[in-house]
C-alpha cells in the first residue's frame with residue numbers, strides 16, 4: 352500500500368499532472384525561445400477510452416543529445432484538441448509541465464471527449480507549434496460496434512531497414528495500432544545496414560533516451576503515430592536481448608542489471624503515449640493493461656518479460672536462451688511466463704469480458720514449435736516453449752472457461768505464423784482453443800529459408816502457415832461475425848517506402864477457433 356501510494360505521488364509530481372505543476376511552472380515562468388523547433392520527435396496518442404485518450408510529445412530541439420538540447424528547467428506546454436484537422440473547432444485545451452526529470456516529455460490524459468470519433472490535437476511551447484496529430488476515442492463501453500480495423504507490428508531494428516511498412520499502414524484508415532515489442536534495439540547486428548545507430552549499446556538512462564529519440568526521428572514512424580492511437584507491450588530489446596526478469600543474457604550482477612533496466616524502462620515511458628498509472632518506479636513498471644473497443648473487442652496486453660522465471664536449461668552462470676532437446680528442467684511446473692499476479696489478472700479479465708473477440712496481445716509465438724525435423728524434439732527456451740507448463744495452464748484455462756473468441760497475436764520471431772492453439776500440441780485429438788497470428792518484423796532480419804520452415808510442418812501439424820522471408824505487419828478487420836487477418840509483406844525495406852502486398856489472408860469465424868485461409 353505504501354509502495355503504490357508513493358508510486359502514484361511520485362508519478363503525479365514527476366509527470367506534472369496539470370493541477371499540481373502548473374503553478375510551479377508559472378512561478379518559474381519558463382517559456383524559452385527555441386532556435387529550432389523542439390517538436391523533432393513528433394506527436395502521438397495512445398490508450399483510447401470512450402471519453403478520452405493520452406496525448407504525447409517530447410521537447411527535444413537536438414534529439415540526439417542527452418537531454419534533447421533542453422536546458423534543465425520546467426517548460427509549460429499547451430495542448431489543444433479539435434474536431435477538425437485545421438484545428439478550427441477546439442473542444443479542449445490545457446497546459447502541462449515538461450520537466451527535465453522526465454526528458455521534457457508530456458503525457459496528457461484528455462477527458463470529456465465523445466465516444467467513437469476522430470479528434471485532432473497539437474502542442475505549443477515557446478512560440479513553436481507541433482505537427483497536428485489525429486486520434487480516435489473508443490466506442491462507449493457497451494456500445495454495439497460493427498467494425499474495428501487495426502494493425503499490429505513489432506521488431507523495428509533501425510539499421511536494417513526503412514519504416515516503409517508504416518507508410519503503407521496509413522492507407523488502411525486504422526482505428527488503432529498495436530505494437531508488440533522490440534520498438535528499439537540495444538545492439539547493432541545483421542547485414543546490409545541502410546543507416547546506423549551511431550552509438551554503442553545503451554546502458555544508462557541517457558543512452559536509452561538517445562536511442563529512443565533516434566528511432567522516433569523516423570518520419571514514417573512519426574506519421575503512423577500521428578494517424579491514430581497506439582497501444583503497447585514490450586519485448587526484450589527495449590532493455591537487452593533475452594533478458595528474463597532481473598537476469599541478463601550475460602548474467603550481469605543483478606543490482607547492476609536492475610539499474611540498467613530502470614533506465615531503459617524510464618526512457619521507454621518518456622517516449623510512449625502511456626497512461627500515468629504506468630509510470631515506472633525504479634526497475635518496476637506495470638505495462639500490462641486492458642483496452643476495450645465497445646462490445647466488439649477487448650485487448651488484453653500482457654508483459655512476458657518483467658515477471659518471467661529465468662529461462663531453463665542454460666549452462667551454470669549464464670542467462671538467456673538455448674535451443675534444447677531432452678531437458679527436464681523445461682517441464683518444471685514452477686516456471687512462470689507472466690508471474691502469478693499477472694496470470695490471475697489475465698484469467699479474471701478473460702472471465703469478465705463481455706466482448707465478442709478477446710485479443711491476447713503478447714510478444715512472441717505461443718504455439719509449440721518443434722524445431723527438429725523427424726524423430727525427437729528440439730525447443731527454443733526464450734519463447735513459450737521454454738515455459739510449457741505455464742502455457743498449458745493458460746490454454747487449459749481457455750478450453751475450460753471458454754472466453755468468447757480468444758485470438759492471440761504476437762511478434763518477436765521476425766516471421767509470419769498462423770497456428771491453432773491447443774492444450775496438448777503432441778495430441779492431435781487435443782481441441783483447438785484459440786487462434787494465433789504472429790506478425791513478421793517491421794525491419795528486423797530473419798535468416799531462415801522457406802524450405803526450412805516447410806520442413807517443420809510434419810512435426811507441427813497445428814501450424815497453418817509460416818513464412819520467414821518478408822518484413823511487414825498484419826492488418827486485422829474485426830466484425831461480430833468474423834475476424835480477418837491480412838499478412839502484409841513489403842517488397843523491400845532497404846528501399847524507402849517500397850510497395851506492400853498481401854501475402855495471405857486468414858479468416859476466423861465467430862464461435863469457431865482456428866483460422867482458415869481465405
Ligand SMILES: [Fe+2]
Pocket residue numbers: 506507533588763764765795
Ligand atoms: Fe525482434
